[in-house]
Amino acid sequence: MTTASRDRASARSARASESDEGQLRLAVLIDADNAQATVIEQLLAEVARYGDATVRRIYGDFTSPHSASWKRVLQRNAIKPVQQFAYSTGKNATDSTLIIDAMDLLYTGNFDGFCLVTSDSDFTGLAMRLREEGLTVLGFGERKTPEAFRNACHRFVFVEVLREAASGVAPAPEGPEADQRAEALPSAEASQEPRGAATAARPKLPKKFVLSALAQSVDDEGWAHVGTFGSYLNKLQPDFDPRLYGYRKLSDLIRARTDLFVTEERRAPGANQSALYLRAR
Numbered sequence: 001m002t003t004a005s006r007d008r009a010s011a012r013s014a015r016a017s018e019s020d021e022g023q024l025r026l027a028v029l030i031d032a033d034n035a036q037a038t039v040i041e042q043l044l045a046e047v048a049r050y051g052d053a054t055v056r057r058i059y060g061d062f063t064s065p066h067s068a069s070w071k072r073v074l075q076r077n078a079i080k081p082v083q084q085f086a087y088s089t090g091k092n093a094t095d096s097t098l099i100i101d102a103m104d105l106l107y108t109g110n111f112d113g114f115c116l117v118t119s120d121s122d123f124t125g126l127a128m129r130l131r132e133e134g135l136t137v138l139g140f141g142e143r144k145t146p147e148a149f150r151n152a153c154h155r156f157v158f159v160e161v162l163r164e165a166a167s168g169v170a171p172a173p174e175g176p177e178a179d180q181r182a183e184a185l186p187s188a189e190a191s192q193e194p195r196g197a198a199t200a201a202r203p204k205l206p207k208k209f210v211l212s213a214l215a216q217s218v219d220d221e222g223w224a225h226v227g228t229f230g231s232y233l234n235k236l237q238p239d240f241d242p243r244l245y246g247y248r249k250l251s252d253l254i255r256a257r258t259d260l261f262v263t264e265e266r267r268a269p270g271a272n273q274s275a276l277y278l279r280a281r
Contacts, residue, residue: 026051026115027114030057031095035159056077057079058081084097095122111135115138116137116139117141118140124148137154137155138153139238141156141158141159142159156239202244203245205257210233224278224279225277229278263276264277
């Protein structure tokens with residue numbers, strides 16, 4: 001780490017110690033060419049779970065008809081538009097402007113993390129550079145977002161999950177009964193599903209990955225605290241999200257999947273609340 005990097009890290013540490021709430025100061029940078037306005041309110045609510053969106057900027061050509069949907073939500077959500085004209089066909093000047101601004105914000109030393117809202121793999125290098133500086137990197141994009149960019153973030157959230165929240169319709173939770181039904185579903189019945197249902201269907205829970213992560217999270221007695229387990233899951237797979245599988249929280253998924261986990265509620269001495277522990281069945 002360079003001297004300048006150490007100075008910026010020291011400044012962030014000093015701010016964190018002075019803050020009463022200890023919230024991260026976040027810069028939210030949105031690529032208008034690869035993001036959708038319909039989920040912006042849910043997206044900002046998600047960002048608020050991690051910290052304070054001190055800077056909110058969106059980059060794109062707002063003279064284009066394709067940006068009309070953004071114009072209606074920018075003022076309401078206090079997002080500053082950064083106009084970038086398309087100087088030539090086939091060249092994405094928006095990406096360059098966003099990256100330059102991100103580096104300028106980084107060198108101020110005023111931020112603890114960045115939220116990159118895009119489904120474009122061109123920002124993979126930016127995410128990696130920000131991580132090297134010790135900043136938290138949160139990514140938001142569609143399921144089509146390349147794996148390289150998703151894994152370059154500390155945490156990646158699929159906007160499809162936010163879109164379901166906006167519509168008020170959540171997918172049915174996955175469970176052992178659902179698995180058995182899917183395996184027994186006749187081909188004739190499957191062929192009667194509405195067109196597009198296959199692409200909209202939620203993914204299957206990656207059981208092998210989840211159980212492998214659990215095996216690395218357990219203590220000497222074979223039990224893992226839910227917080228330790230969840231942290232390890234996201235370190236291995238930044239885009240792991242229980243909402244993809246129909247559960248609001250990881251603890252809900254764990255309690256429902258009795259075919260995979262054995263759970264136990266433990267109350268710490270002197271504590272009023274119990275903590276969830278789990279082990280593989």
